[in-house]
Amino acid sequence: MATQAEQILKEKEIQGIVFSLYGKVFVSFLVLIVTFFVAQTLYEVLMISLVNLGLMFVMAIMIRLIKKNKAVFYIGLFCISIDLIIITLLPFVWYNSVGGESVPRTYLIKTYTHYIIAGTLILNAFTIQPIYPLLYSLGVVLSQAWILLYAKADPRFLSTESFKEALLGSAAHVNNYIMNMGVIGILGFFLAYLTFRIRKTVLVAASNEVKSSQLSRYFSPNVINEIDTAEESFFQPGGKEMNVAVMFCDIAGFTQMSEQLGPEKTMSFLSEYHSQMMGAIFEHRGTLDKFIGDGMLVTFGTPKPSPEDAKNAILAGLAMQKKVTDWNEKRITINEKPISIRIGIHHGAVIVGNVGISTRLEYTVIGDAVNVASRIESMGKEVKKSFLISKDLFDEVKDISSIPAKFKSLGSFALRGKAKTTEILSVEI
Incomplete structure (x- = not known):
């Protein structure tokens, strides 16, 4: 049976997950709006719209379930899975929107999804559950490594050591791509540790809150406030x-x-x-x-x-x-x-x-x-x-x-x- 402090910690965790979910809904809404201005094809508009609307619908269901205190940990893991699926599929959606296999797969690692990945990783840290940012960062590293290997399997794949050429040309800076994944992995471990420390702090604060409520059995509110x-x-x-x-x-x-x-x-x-x-x-x-x-x-x-x-x-x-x-x-x-x-x-x-x-x-x-x-x-x-x-x-x-x-x-x-x-x-x- 969970202690009062653990119950309070769980409530804080639920609040963090809800905040994270609302953050993801907001990000999805922004991506949806931006897509209408920057999309190059109708296919891209339709696919990005479907993905984001579907994501917002799923997030809304998750928010409703988690507010009822049902399967909190598993909902968190499910949300991580959704994040990983989205971040893996997104480059392919953009790739297909510009021609698919008629275009070298180099394009897959030039979609600059790292900013979305970093933002989602930070949102997962708000759950004060260390396993979420840790699993997400590891999942991202694996999925992006697979995308790199898939892209390099194309004989038309072009690599360069020039940042200028990678930015303006058709080649990709593989080392920079790998370094970015390494940064995401390190950031994930750092946020997991930070979340762990925050979780311990919240647990101590929750324990003190319980002790303060217990003091009311022995002392008047005036004395408790003074203490x-x-x-x-x-x-x-x-x-x-x-x-x-x-x-x-x-x-x-x-x-x-x-x-x-x-x-x-x-x-x-x-x-x-x-x-x-x-x-x-x-x-x-x-x-x-x-x-x-x-x-x-x-x-x-x-x-x-x-x-x-x-x-x-x-x-x-x-x-x-x-x-x-x-x-x-x-x-x-x-x-x-x-x-x-x-x-x-x-x-x-x-x-x-x-x-x-x-x-x-x-x-x-x-x-x-x-x-x-x-x-x-x-x-x-x-x-x-x-x-x-x-x-x-x-x-x-x-x-x-x-x-x-x-x-x-x-x-x-x-x-x-x-x-x-x-x-x-x-x-x-």
């Missing part, structure tokens, strides 16, 4: 002080629930629950710091703060409660108990960065504001409220009227481990 664009210093232990909104969220009565469900069902339940919550959190630019059993530590303003962090935190909390309400309706229909969550949010200074050693780092937040947010969430059990915030967070919201909720002060409390009291507000729809 993607970060310099080396980002991955060193340490951090910086920032003012952010910190949210703690827990499931009420989870301990008793997990005992009733058992390990396997508990993990399945948490997976579904977390997926529900992550949608609401990421939608409001939250960053998941970590899962703590059924609980979550979430920040708003990391890795980059904004004036909307406090507001986004409250909106995320409201969205999370709405998700739970909707989920409970579904749970009740399948005879499962509804759940409730507690949310606590505080705004304050924290240290944001990598904690640990260079070989094992965790991007997280630490500081007094984290402890306060945790205490506020726990207080929900005492005051029987599901959504609590600190006055510090409330004061950070610039347009509180735009939040669809009611805020009620519950007074100031001495939180565990804190000397100063903290004013707490409840948030209700």
Whole structure:
């Protein structure tokens, strides 16, 4: 079974083959147009037109098939075969158009198809499949060598070492013809190697793309973007002080629930629950710091703060409660108990960065504001409220009227481990 990276590479290969096919269709169209201006006989016009129209028709079918991801490799080989047939037949079409056997076969190697060959070879390299330019170049060398031997078998064959005579006269410069074939062969090997290197680069890029998508299972999009664009210093232990909104969220009565469900069902339940919550959190630019059993530590303003962090935190909390309400309706229909969550949010200074050693780092937040947010969430059990915030967070919201909720002060409390009291507000729809 192909890996995700290999599937991505295959998609890139398909794109390359399609580009190559479109390129060949374009070249065929140009040849068709030019033929009407330079053709010397009606036979040449008809034959070149039939060949190019047939080629464009075949290419169109190939494009349609390959876009359906069917027999990609074999379609590529078939296209190479078509290219070789065309490049082999083309000199004979031109030869017959000027008289056929009544003309010395020297004409066959004076048709200057090398430019068409080189262009087609380059188009085959766009497939990022090394075997295509390699096979094509080898096929071209063999077919052109056969044409040379066939031409030289004619007693009327004329050879010259003069480029001028070969260009203007009836003789052919055989050594130059052979050298051109040698160049095509070398170019084919070079493009095959280059394509091989590009293919490896694309595979590495595809692997990184897969890894980046896998990171989204562990980190929020904000952190992934920071990792993607970060310099080396980002991955060193340490951090910086920032003012952010910190949210703690827990499931009420989870301990008793997990005992009733058992390990396997508990993990399945948490997976579904977390997926529900992550949608609401990421939608409001939250960053998941970590899962703590059924609980979550979430920040708003990391890795980059904004004036909307406090507001986004409250909106995320409201969205999370709405998700739970909707989920409970579904749970009740399948005879499962509804759940409730507690949310606590505080705004304050924290240290944001990598904690640990260079070989094992965790991007997280630490500081007094984290402890306060945790205490506020726990207080929900005492005051029987599901959504609590600190006055510090409330004061950070610039347009509180735009939040669809009611805020009620519950007074100031001495939180565990804190000397100063903290004013707490409840948030209700």
